Amino acid sequence: MKNFGLTGLAGYIAPRHLRAIKDTGNQLIAAVDPHDSVGIIDSYFPEASFFTEVERFDRHLEKIRREGNGGIDYLTICSPNHLHDAHIRLAMRVEADAICEKPLVMNPWNLDVLQDLEEEYGQRVWTILQLRVHPSLVELKKKIESEKENGRRHKVRLSYITSRGLWYHYSWKGDIEKSGGVGTNIGVHFFDLLMWFFGKPETIELYTREKNRMGGFFELPKADVEWFLSLEPEDLPDQVKESGQRTYRSITIDGEEVEFSSGFRDLHTRVYEETLAGNGFGIENARASIELVHKLRTMDLTDSPSGLVHPSIEKLKK
Numbered sequence: 001m002k003n004f005g006l007t008g009l010a011g012y013i014a015p016r017h018l019r020a021i022k023d024t025g026n027q028l029i030a031a032v033d034p035h036d037s038v039g040i041i042d043s044y045f046p047e048a049s050f051f052t053e054v055e056r057f058d059r060h061l062e063k064i065r066r067e068g069n070g071g072i073d074y075l076t077i078c079s080p081n082h083l084h085d086a087h088i089r090l091a092m093r094v095e096a097d098a099i100c101e102k103p104l105v106m107n108p109w110n111l112d113v114l115q116d117l118e119e120e121y122g123q124r125v126w127t128i129l130q131l132r133v134h135p136s137l138v139e140l141k142k143k144i145e146s147e148k149e150n151g152r153r154h155k156v157r158l159s160y161i162t163s164r165g166l167w168y169h170y171s172w173k174g175d176i177e178k179s180g181g182v183g184t185n186i187g188v189h190f191f192d193l194l195m196w197f198f199g200k201p202e203t204i205e206l207y208t209r210e211k212n213r214m215g216g217f218f219e220l221p222k223a224d225v226e227w228f229l230s231l232e233p234e235d236l237p238d239q240v241k242e243s244g245q246r247t248y249r250s251i252t253i254d255g256e257e258v259e260f261s262s263g264f265r266d267l268h269t270r271v272y273e274e275t276l277a278g279n280g281f282g283i284e285n286a287r288a289s290i291e292l293v294h295k296l297r298t299m300d301l302t303d304s305p306s307g308l309v310h311p312s313i314e315k316l317k318k
Contacts, residue, residue, distance in 0.1 A: 002026040002276065003070055005061055005096065007054070007087045008078030010035040013101055017076045018044040020272040029064075029072060032057035033079075054090075061094040072096045080172040081179050085110050092121040099126045099275060103188045104286040106180055108294055111283050118283070126280040130267035131193045133274070136260050144197050144222070154198065154223040157310065158190055159250040161240075163233035164212075174211075176297075182214045184293040187229045190251070192289040198223040200288050204295060205302040207313050214296065217307030223253075226308035235312055 004021050008014055010033040018040065021028055028045040031038070032054050041048060051057040065071030075091035077084055077100040085105045091098035104127045105111060114125050131137055144154075164173075172178040179185040195201070199221035206216040213235070215228035228235075233246065240248045251258040274280050 002073040004028045004074050004076055005057070005072040005091075005094075006031040006076040006078065007033070007057070007083070007090075008080070008101075009033040009038045009041060009050070011078050011080075014078045015040055016268040017078055017099075017101075020268040021045075021076070023266075023269045024272050024276060026074075026276075030057060030060055054087075058090055058094075061090075061096075065094055074099055077101060081184065082106055082172075082177065085114070088114060088125055089117065091125075092117050092123050095121065095123065097124045097126060099128070099272070099280075101128050102192075102286075103180065103184055103290055103293065104283065105290060106184070106294070108287070108291045111287055111290060115283055125283050126275045127282070127286045128268060128271050129192055129196075129281045129285060130271050131189060131260075132196055132281065133267055133270040134260055137193065137258075140258065141197055152222075154253050155255070155308070156194065156198070156223045156225040157250070157252045157308075158194065158225060158227035159248065159310070159312065160186060160190060160228070161230045161232070161235045161248045161312075162186060163236060163246045164231045168231065176211075180293060181297060182212065182229050182231065183209075183296040186231075187214065187227075187296075188289050188293050190227075191292050192286075193251075194218070194220065194223070194225055195288050195292070198225075201292065203307065204292070204299070205305055205307050206296060206299055207302060207305055207309060208316060209296070209301060213316070215310050215313045216296070216302070217305065217309070219307060224308055226310040228310040228312040230312070 004026055006017065006028055009031040022044050028048045030049040032051040034052055036052055038050060049060060061072055071094060073096055075096045075098050077087045077098060079087055081103055084100050088098040088100055118124060168174050173185055201218045201220055203219035208215045212231040218225040236248050
């Protein structure tokens with residue numbers, strides 16, 4: 001049984017990590033969040049210590065380590081994106097591996113420093129790339145890999161519209177300095193998936209970048225990708241609006257829908273199982289997606305598109 005700490009207990013994603021820690025037969029001994037709406041912990045680890053100040057949390061972890069009670073083996077990081085780097089370093093200081101939600105860090109150069117710290121402290125930095133363990137997506141990757149020799153080039157369309165209420169813009173997620181904006185906060189999962197399938201971008205074109213929208217084109221070694229991300233309800237397809245749903249997620253490859261809407265419940269647990277066995281996703285696994293979303297945040301818009309243009313972007317330009 002391994003001992004865990006956790007940052008960001010009151011957040012949306014924390015329950016998946018609590019379940020994964022419990023389902024893998026381990027225990028949470030301490031958690032921290034500036035907000036105290038954390039009653040969810042009673043369903044998993046009611047005896048865990050809880051702090052609203054990271055300084056006291058840090059002191060507690062250091063104290064139990066020095067007392068010879070084993071300290072923590074892993075620090076799970078579910079805090080806002082801009083704090084990931086600092087909380088990974090906290091894990092290192094208390095001699096724990098870090099298991100960090102996406103994006104691992106905000107900027108690519110932070111990855112190099114973290115690799116140096118891994119060597120210095122003898123610990124590891126792991127991240128959660130749960131789409132890479134989704135059974136249907138694993139099978140799809142095998143199929144794509146089997147086509148290598150025929151040189152087939154695919155046409156891919158990524159559409160992700162997840163409409164958000166006013167609260168979103170008052171939270172850290174609506175602050176680009178804290179979340180990284182639309183591409184980093186909601187796109188990084190899918191960008192990682194597409195690069196896992198088809199390779200790193202050889203050409204990147206950016207056609208729109210607004211507070212709540214982003215879209216463009218990637219030329220990957222084995223695919224041309226048109227993509228569009230949005231938080232705006234008006235961008236939902238008409239049939240989705242009529243059904244009352246507020247989220248639309250679609251990836252098509254050569255016009256065929258990739259079906260992965262089911263099977264999400266246990267993905268974090270599967271990633272934890274691999275991580276605990278030493279086979280998780282490390283810094284190099286995350287590097288390509290971190291480099292890509294950073295480029296999308298900082299590059300100029302493409303004046304004259306040469307690649308595929310997503311229909312939603314064409315609609316915006318009219």
